[in-house]
Amino acid sequence: MRFRLTDDQRALRDGLRGALTRRFDTAALRTVLEGAVTERAGGGSAAGDEGAAGGRCAVRAPRLDRELWRFLGDLGFFSLRVPEADGGVGLGLPEAVLLFEEAGRALLPGPLVATHLAAGAVPGAATGETVVAAVDGGLVEWLDEADVVRGDTTGAVPLRSADPLTPLHRVPAGQAAPDPAPDLVAVLLTAAEQLGTAGRVCALAAQHARAREQFGRPVGAFQAVAHLCAGILVRAETARAAVYAAAVTADPADIAAARILADEAAVRGARDCLQVHGGMGFTWESEVHLHLKRAWVRTQRAGGVTESEETLAAALAPETA
Structure with a gap:
């Protein structure tokens, strides 16, 4: 079976990418980030580490635009x-995957999956007038900014999120109902966002490897850096094939495999991209570390990779009578 995008699907993907480039470009991302991080008197880096003068940065929950x-x-x-x-x-999962891939690529903030899943059921969700959050594995993203929350948030307490652009709350285990099986669409759309990150860090790594020079040569000419870039690309394209295929088949095992591969492509890809950038990738001015932090947070969604591993294992080795 061949999984090729149609002309309409390419136009849909490219249209959203162009719209996000105009409406939520790097400058807009930086504005949201600066709204979430403020520097206290006495110096210090915007990453929250102590500076030379002993200052620290205060991190507060970002506001949803x-x-x-x-x-x-x-x-x-x-x-x-x-x-x-x-x-x-009136479109389907393949088209949704393409849009969520672009959202992941752009580091678009907000409870995108929860609001998308609520469209048609919660008034205003489809038009963006209503922001919907959901309890997912005991965690809730963007609780304070949500108009509607699906699930019981009794006793929810704020957490210090690894991602400064994804505020988190945890619902205490003793006050939350047992988690149901994760929604397969939520699993797949999360995988699509991870795929977007994998593709973006691949591009960032290649761009830096070509532009940055050491000893009179682009750093990409050195074998160690070339191997890192190749690994990022291979993982991203393997995950892309799995995610696109799962969007067509909607098979639980295919979705589980896509989630496993996409999580790996996003997290390992972002980590290797940091290695390509060296110390520059860890600076607050770089977007590379933001992709890694967002990828970490996404790995906790929709049952996490463990749930997908169990689903895939059951499909590959079903119990025999």
Whole structure:
């Protein structure tokens, strides 16, 4: 079976990429980041580490850009899989995967998956007028900014998130109902976001390897750096094939495999991209470390990789009578 994008699917993907480039470019990402991180008197780095003068940076929960959220609603991001008869776009999982891949590539903040899944069921979710969050494995993303929360958040306490652009709350285990089996669409869309990160860090690594010079040569000419870039590319393209295939088949085992590969491609790809950049990749001005931090947070969603491993193992080695 061949999984090739149609002309309409390419136009959909390219259209969203172009729209996000105009509406949520690197400067806009930096604005959101600066709103979440403020420097205290006495110096210090914006990463929250102590500076030479003993200062520290305060990290506060970012505010969700409601105009951006409504912009996504106008584009049909949330209503993509809602039937046309109900006012939606009427497309399917393959198209949703393409859009969420672009969202991951752009580091788009907000409870995208929860709001997308609520479109058609929660008034205003499809148009971006309503922000929907959901309890997922005892964690809730963007709880304070949500208009509607699916699940019981009694006793939820804020956590210090690894990703400064993804505020988190934890629902105490003793006060939360047992988690149901993760929604397969949520698993797949999370994998698509991870794929977006994998693709972006691959591009960033290649760009830096070509542009940065040491000893009169691009660093990409050195074998160790070339091997890192090759590994990032191989993992990203392997994950892409798995995610796109799972979007077509919607088979639980295929979705589980896609999630495992996409998580690895995003996390290991971002880590290797940091290695290609050297110390520069860890600086607050770089977006590389933000991709790694977002990838870490996503690995906790929708049952995590362990749930997908169990699903895949059961499909590959079913119990025999």
